Amino acid sequence: MIDNVGLFDRIIRTLLGLALLALFFFDSNIKYGGLLGIILLFTAFTRYCPIYSLLHIKTCKVKH
Numbered sequence: 001m002i003d004n005v006g007l008f009d010r011i012i013r014t015l016l017g018l019a020l021l022a023l024f025f026f027d028s029n030i031k032y033g034g035l036l037g038i039i040l041l042f043t044a045f046t047r048y049c050p051i052y053s054l055l056h057i058k059t060c061k062v063k064h
Contacts, residue, residue, distance in 0.1 A: 005047045
């Protein structure tokens with residue numbers, strides 16, 4: 001896998017992922033929607049987004 005997620009994108013994904021994951025611990029109708037935060041955290045830590053790959057988007061500045 002080639003990195004396609006840049007630093008700024010990783011920071012945003014991490015913050016949104018943690019915020020969504022926090023929803024899982026509250027009793028509400030969107031409780032299980034908080035599990036979507038796991039996907040954002042996974043793409044932030046692996047620096048790879050399959051959707052970006054399909055759309056040929058690359059926010060990573062470093063060439064590999």
